[in-house]
Amino acid sequence: MPKTLIGPRLRQLRREQKQTQAEMARTLGVSASYINLLENNQRSLSVQMLMSIAEAYALDWRELTKDESARRVADLRNTVLDPLFTGDRPDLQEIRGAIDHAPRLVDYFLQLHGAHRNALERILQLAGDSSTDELLKSSPETVIHDFFRDHENHFPELEQAAEQAWRGAYTSPEDRFYELRQRLSKDHNITISVRRIDQLGDALRFYDERTREVHLSQALNTANRVFQLAHVLCLVEYPELLTEIADRSGIGPLHAPSRLRVELANYFAAAFLMPYDRFLKEAEATSYDIDRIAAAFSTSYEQVCQRLTTLQREGARGVPFFFLRIDKAGNVIKRFNSTSFHLAEYGGSCPVWNIHTAFYTPGVVMPQFVEMPDGERYFTISRTVHRPVFSEETQDRRLTLALGCEARYAHRLRYASSYNFEDPKLYAPIGINCQLCPRQACTQRAHQPLFVELPMDEFRRGSTRYES
Incomplete structure (x- = not known):
């Protein structure tokens, strides 16, 4: 086992138990000085001691060794x-x-x-x-986002369930819709029907538990129909697992645990359609070419982007990504973050970031190196996709997807292969939003920052009306 230090966690555990170092030492059958060394990270944790602590205090050993x-x-x-x-x-x-x-x-x-x-x-x-x-x-979106981020957007139990759901028989992606329809019919007596758009209204998928019917909208393409059936498969075969994870989250009724269950079922669906080992191998082999990965698994561009944020299995990690989906008004309507990067939590409102200009070049992947005011640097790619909804009121159904990683991982992505990493002008200076951005002389500034006084000289006109 690698060198493991658990000083702060052990100290916190001891205080929760209202024990002195000597009392904890007696409980574990070691010396008080050894406990002191462990708490101060001057000794690493042995497997034997880990098991002793877990048994003595009825803890899951994985919680003790989880490095946050x-x-x-x-x-x-x-x-x-x-x-x-x-x-x-x-x-x-x-x-x-x-x-x-x-x-x-x-x-x-x-x-x-x-x-x-x-x-x-x-x-x-x-x-x-x-x-x-x-x-x-706090909004339900924020609470659920934080829960996923705390788990690095990776849930081993859902990955395991998705692998078990295959029953050892991974088959061609082209046969997926037929296989899922047959499985839901045979194992659960659920029938599948594709309905006209005007029959389902704004719904894309409706599962009627009473009649055991799944209705899919014609607005869904094949990849999204398959995804919705995989989602239903999770609901009917692993409801206890969804409930267990939702209960463990501590998210109460006010924060919509039902929404959490939906996101967890979506996670399962992605893991089912894009099994972890095969997906990671394909991602590395194609240098994270999203279109090629989507072609290999017969999935959509967006499904691949979201799945890329989950590659955080211990011992088999991919590039750590964050993911945003933005509408034409600049609202972030979906976000996932497997990293410690705060751009994913707050980003989306800076006009210098090309997530907005992507709307002018539909379907074209737009790479960009960006730098935050604190010096943190990222490599991002932005591209538009279409929302699967048809109505006269929303004829332009484009959304922008942004996938990003820390700049030090950019060399692993084919989208960055043509850039000169030593170019001093490589990085575009962006911010969270104008109200919180301290940058001076930004030609795109739209608001006075809340906590920074910009210099103002009545005899000089600067690049914006907020400073000289």
Whole structure:
């Protein structure tokens, strides 16, 4: 087993048990000095000690060894870079020290900043609505996004269920619709019908539990019809697993656990149609060429993008991606993040980022290297897709999909192969949004930043009306 340090987690466990180091040492049959060394990360954890701790305190050993330090360091680094804070920023050593020696204080600090962030976003969205309940309430999308991000957008139990669902017989992607229809009919007495668009209205798929019928809209292409049947397969074969994960999430009724179950079933569907090992092998072989991967599995461009964010299996990781789906008004209507990158949480409102100009070149993949105000750098690709809905009111059904990774992974993607990585002008300076972006002399600025005073000289006209 690799070297494992669990100092902060062990200290927190001991305090939760209201034990001294000597009392924990007696419980585990070791010396108090050894417990002290473990808590201060001066000794690594042996397999025997790991099993002893798990047995003595009735814990899952995986929870003890789960390494969240990288994500917590990234969270804290991004938080202290908020323009809200002034003065010298804590360096990386100070941040790591805080996480090692005061983990609960760090948690409270991050929760407080998160509450501030949510309140600020609500203020910006509500534009003057002073409803306290609305300002303090986190949206279901935010809560579910955070739950997925806390798990690095990877759920081993759903991956295992998807592999078991194949029953050892992975077949041609071209036969998928027929096979799923036959399986749902034979094993669950469920019939499948494709209905006219005007018969289903705005619905794309409707499963009637009473009549055991699945109705699919004609608006869905073959790839999306197959995906919807795989989703239903999860609902009827693994309802207990969905309930178990949803219950474990701690998301209460106010935060729509039903929506979480839908997202988990979607995760299963993607894992079923694009099995992990085959998918990772194809992604690496094609240098993450999304269209080629989609062709190999007979799936859609968007389905491949979302599946790429889940490649976080221990020992078999792919490039860590974040994913955004944006409408014409700039609203982020879907997001997944397997990383510690905060661009995925807040991004979507900067006009310098080409996710917006992608609407002018439908279907064309647009690569871009971008840099955030704090110096974090990413490589992103943007492309439009069409929403599978037909109506007179929404004739232009385009959405932009953005897939991104940290710039240090760009050499593994074919979309970046033509770029000179040493070019000093390679990176486009972007921000989260104008209200929170501290950049000066940005020609695309649309609002005065909330926490930064831009220089103003009445005798000089700058590139925007917000500064000289």
